[in-house]
Amino acid sequence: MxxxxxxxxxxxxxxxxxxxxxxxxxxxxxxxxxxxxxTVELKKGRYSAPGxxxxxxxxxxxxxxxxxxxxxxxxxxxxxxxxxxxxxxxxVVVSVVDATNLDRHLYLTSQLLGLGEPxxxxxxxxxxxxxxxxxxxxxxxxxxxxxxxxxxxxxxxxGLDALTAAVLTTAESGTIPxxxxxxxxxxxxxxxxxxxxxxxxxxxxxxxxxxxIGGYVEQWLVADRGPALRDHLAAARQRLAAAGHPxxxxxxxxxxxxxxxxxxxxxAKPAERPxxxxxxxxxxxxxxxxxxxxxxxxMFLVFQSIFFWAxxxxxxxxxxxxxxxxxxxxxxxxxxxxxLLSDGIIKGVGSVLVFLPQIVILFGFIAVLEDCGxxxxxxxxxxxxxxxxxLSGKSFIPMLSSVACAVPGIMAARVIENRRDRLATVxxxxxxxxxxxxxxxxxxxxxxxxxxxxxxxPGLVLFGMYLLGFxxxxxxxxLLKRTLLKGETxxxxxxxPAYRWPALGNILRRMADAGWAFVRRAGxxxxxxxxxxxxxxxxxxxxxxxxxxxxxxxxxxxxxxxAEAKVKEYPEGQVPEEVEKAAADATTAANAVNGEWxxxxxxxxxGRWLEPAFEPxxxxxxxxxxxxxxxxxxEVIVGMLGMxxxxxxxxxxxxxxxxxxxxxxxxxxxxxxxxxVAVALSVMVFIALCLQCASTLAVIRRxxxxxxWPAFTFAYMTALAYLGALLTFQVGKLLS
Ligand SMILES: Nc1nc2c(ncn2[C@@H]2O[C@H](COP(=O)(O)OP(=O)(O)OP(=O)(O)O)[C@@H](O)[C@H]2O)c(=O)[nH]1
Ligand SMILES: [Mg+2]
Numbered sequence: 001m002x003x004x005x006x007x008x009x010x011x012x013x014x015x016x017x018x019x020x021x022x023x024x025x026x027x028x029x030x031x032x033x034x035x036x037x038x039t040v041e042l043k044k045g046r047y048s049a050p051g052x053x054x055x056x057x058x059x060x061x062x063x064x065x066x067x068x069x070x071x072x073x074x075x076x077x078x079x080x081x082x083x084x085x086x087x088x089x090x091x092v093v094v095s096v097v098d099a100t101n102l103d104r105h106l107y108l109t110s111q112l113l114g115l116g117e118p119x120x121x122x123x124x125x126x127x128x129x130x131x132x133x134x135x136x137x138x139x140x141x142x143x144x145x146x147x148x149x150x151x152x153x154x155x156x157x158x159g160l161d162a163l164t165a166a167v168l169t170t171a172e173s174g175t176i177p178x179x180x181x182x183x184x185x186x187x188x189x190x191x192x193x194x195x196x197x198x199x200x201x202x203x204x205x206x207x208x209x210x211x212x213i214g215g216y217v218e219q220w221l222v223a224d225r226g227p228a229l230r231d232h233l234a235a236a237r238q239r240l241a242a243a244g245h246p247x248x249x250x251x252x253x254x255x256x257x258x259x260x261x262x263x264x265x266x267x268a269k270p271a272e273r274p275x276x277x278x279x280x281x282x283x284x285x286x287x288x289x290x291x292x293x294x295x296x297x298x299m300f301l302v303f304q305s306i307f308f309w310a311x312x313x314x315x316x317x318x319x320x321x322x323x324x325x326x327x328x329x330x331x332x333x334x335x336x337x338x339x340l341l342s343d344g345i346i347k348g349v350g351s352v353l354v355f356l357p358q359i360v361i362l363f364g365f366i367a368v369l370e371d372c373g374x375x376x377x378x379x380x381x382x383x384x385x386x387x388x389x390x391l392s393g394k395s396f397i398p399m400l401s402s403v404a405c406a407v408p409g410i411m412a413a414r415v416i417e418n419r420r421d422r423l424a425t426v427x428x429x430x431x432x433x434x435x436x437x438x439x440x441x442x443x444x445x446x447x448x449x450x451x452x453x454x455x456x457x458p459g460l461v462l463f464g465m466y467l468l469g470f471x472x473x474x475x476x477x478x479l480l481k482r483t484l485l486k487g488e489t490x491x492x493x494x495x496x497p498a499y500r501w502p503a504l505g506n507i508l509r510r511m512a513d514a515g516w517a518f519v520r521r522a523g524x525x526x527x528x529x530x531x532x533x534x535x536x537x538x539x540x541x542x543x544x545x546x547x548x549x550x551x552x553x554x555x556x557x558x559x560x561x562x563a564e565a566k567v568k569e570y571p572e573g574q575v576p577e578e579v580e581k582a583a584a585d586a587t588t589a590a591n592a593v594n595g596e597w598x599x600x601x602x603x604x605x606x607g608r609w610l611e612p613a614f615e616p617x618x619x620x621x622x623x624x625x626x627x628x629x630x631x632x633x634x635e636v637i638v639g640m641l642g643m644x645x646x647x648x649x650x651x652x653x654x655x656x657x658x659x660x661x662x663x664x665x666x667x668x669x670x671x672x673x674x675x676x677v678a679v680a681l682s683v684m685v686f687i688a689l690c691l692q693c694a695s696t697l698a699v700i701r702r703x704x705x706x707x708x709w710p711a712f713t714f715a716y717m718t719a720l721a722y723l724g725a726l727l728t729f730q731v732g733k734l735l736s
Contacts, residue, residue, distance in 0.1 A: 005054045006171055007088060011076060011112060012096035013105050014062030015497050017124040019043075021096060021154040022059035025164075029509055031408075033370035034497050035379075036062060037397065037415035040072040042079065042087070049164050058090060061414075066111045067212045067248075071422075072414040074216070080115055081205060081217070092171050094163070095121045099129035099136060099151070100498070102267060106145075106259040113147065113179030115204050118170045121149045122163055127156070128498065133270040144262035147177045155503065180258035185243045186210075186250055189236045196232065197225065210236060211251050278498045282377070286496070291381050302365045303466065304459030306358050307442065313357035318656045321350035334554050336538065343643050344534030345527065351642030351658045352635045353522050355439035356515060362435050363514035364507055366404045371502035375400065376494055383492040389474040390481030392492040395425040399473055402432035403466065404514070406696045409434075410703055420485040426703055427480060427713050428473040430691050433466045435514070436634040440687045441465050443638055444680040447659045468688050472720070522635070525694075529636045530643070533629055536603035537643060549597040556590040563587075598622075598644055617686070617722075618671055618679040618729035627686060634692045637683075678732025682725040690721035 026045030383393030402409030
């Protein structure tokens with residue numbers, strides 16, 4: 001009778017459906033996607049088996065074999081070989097295999113059978129196999145493999161009870177499977193080596209030690225036992241080769257032969273593989289010309305829709321923000337607290353939150369692309385381009401994922417085997433425009449490149465901002481691969497999974513998660529930044545002549561309201577000139593006091609001191625300081641502009657308040673007013689190329705194991721951003 005918590009690990013080739021099974025069993029919602037390499041970390045969950053026994057479930061990155069080559073595979077192999085000190089080896093290994101691809105997936109299973117742990121095989125994707133006319137006799141397959149085999153369909157939760165039951169029985173019986181039989185000569189060598197290194201290294205490791213030349217077990221045992229072991233190994237391998245069993249071919253031969261026999265006995269396949277939808281679609285989608293055109297058209301469509309679909313939702317959120325601004329202004333007496341609430345929080349954080357719909361829509365699109373199987377095709381299409389830059393199509397998936405967020409994008413680079421290629425990919429991924437840049441783009445495009453321009457232009461400019469990253473990232477990668485990270489161009493090997501209808505549930509969940517993450521971020525990091533910025537803009541609140549800015553602003557605002565009320569006394573079109581002029585003067589006076597206060601604030605003084613650096617980019621101190629303040633998190637630039645431009649409670653009918661405020665403040669007479677498009681583009685280019693994200697720096701540090709690479713990335717991207725903005729403004733100025 002089992003009493004203690006049972007630890008069960010899900011192991012299998014990439015894209016076998018491990019995470020889908022993990023989610024179905026544990027009720028958690030880890031990311032799934034239809035391409036290899038979605039999971040790159042170990043994830044844990046729990047559930048109760050029938051009868052109440054607690055099960056600790058471990059989801060692992062996919063791996064093709066125990067001879068791990070990339071860091072994500074290493075995570076899985078480490079756990080199986082007992083190399084993770086904080087994690088015990090699992091009690092039962094569930095080998096998840098794809099029913100449509102048994103010949104290949106069972107190779108890893110055959111390796112798992114030699115690990116000295118109980119194993120249960122879960123045959124997943126049984127629906128897809130049935131659709132292809134593949135018939136599997138599960139009992140027979142179980143007899144052949146020597147372990148329980150359970151058919152499941154993870155995405156619909158079919159067969160989970162039977163799987164759990166098989167896991168419990170296997171755990172209870174503790175039966176250790178035998179796996180394929182190796183040639184006697186090999187067994188003899190393994191036994192001899194075992195006798196030499198002693199019983200504290202388990203037999204399965206000794207076998208891996210011989211099989212994986214220069215592998216990971218060899219590296220660590222040689223380091224542990226001294227170089228003599230290496231000579232022994234070389235001699236053993238030489239003897240095996242002489243006996244006609246060279247390493248590693250002996251393993252492939254033995255295992256594939258064994259898998260072939262098992263599949264031959266238990267699986268009936270149609271004589272001819274039917275032509276599937278995947279084949280038909282791939283004719284176009286992976287075609288060099290058509291495929292690339294479809295890719296570009298798809299991206300354009302995505303950005304066009306982000307721009308237009310989000311608009312009504314965005315206006316609704318802006319409406320709520322304006323109402324709260326009015327409410328606060330009405331209820332609270334002037335003073336620092338009201339200033340903080342209305343300026344810092346409602347104008348600042350509110351200006352950022354307005355962009356929630358765009359973020360959610362962008363994540364929805366990416367989730368669809370990932371879930372239907374297009375991601376791997378995009379990687380395949382881009383392989384040609386990437387290989388010119390010394391990388392392979394594999395690097396494109398981290399880059400494309402970075403369009404949502406660079407943090408998971410950079411982690412996705414773990415699937416890349418070679419350290420130099422992985423580093424190059426990590427260092428250029430932050431150049432891809434992430435969702436946090438979207439608010440800045442949308443704000444400036446809507447303010448300066450929409451009215452009076454053809455309807456397709458906003459989407460195209462937005463697309464252009466993304467293209468900037470798409471173009472520069474490979475170029476920087478090329479430079480890196482030619483200099484700091486010199487090395488050969490890797491060969492592109494990647495499975496193209498069958499296309500699948502995206503699961504609506506998955507997509508909605510991804511959108512909800514992204515939306516929630518954005519709101520949480522606005523409520524924490526961005527809120528904190530806004531409070532700080534507000535304080536830097538508020539203090540000192542007394543003018544050099546000793547008068548209180550608070551009082552002067554209140555007086556000026558009152559005068560402005562009075563003058564405006566006078567205007568309203570007359571019917572439209574019949575307002576006497578002097579009344580109209582008085583109102584305009586009062587507004588100018590109020591703005592002037594406000595402007596003077598901000599200019600004299602701590603932030604204003606620092607900004608004016610730095611202004612010469614911003615000038616060549618076409619920026620005034622306010623834009624410049626907003627860009628500087630947004631180094632920890634990009635969205636801050638929008639929030640701070642909302643504050644300094646006073647994106648108050650007077651938004652127009654169909655544009656957001658901040659958009660109006662920017663247009664109003666970039667007035668004739670200022671550089672921004674004279675070249676609004678050039679300035680807008682220069683700000684956008686700066687944001688596109690700059691690494692303004694503390695989380696990205698932290699994840700680069702974690703993935704590269706030190707501060708040197710994040711510092712390098714930060715430095716090169718800041719320089720690139722400054723130069724890019726400079727060039728954009730200067731060229732834009734010449735052209736306009
Ligand atoms: N048709 C069908 N699709 C499934 C089934 N189980 C999972 N999928 C889909 O298969 C794809 C891969 O699923 P994941 O759970 O992400 O696969 P994984 O093994 O975790 O992949 P990696 O993390 O990359 O190793 C997803 O698109 C799932 O929706 C199934 O039983 N039938
Ligand atoms: Mg997974």
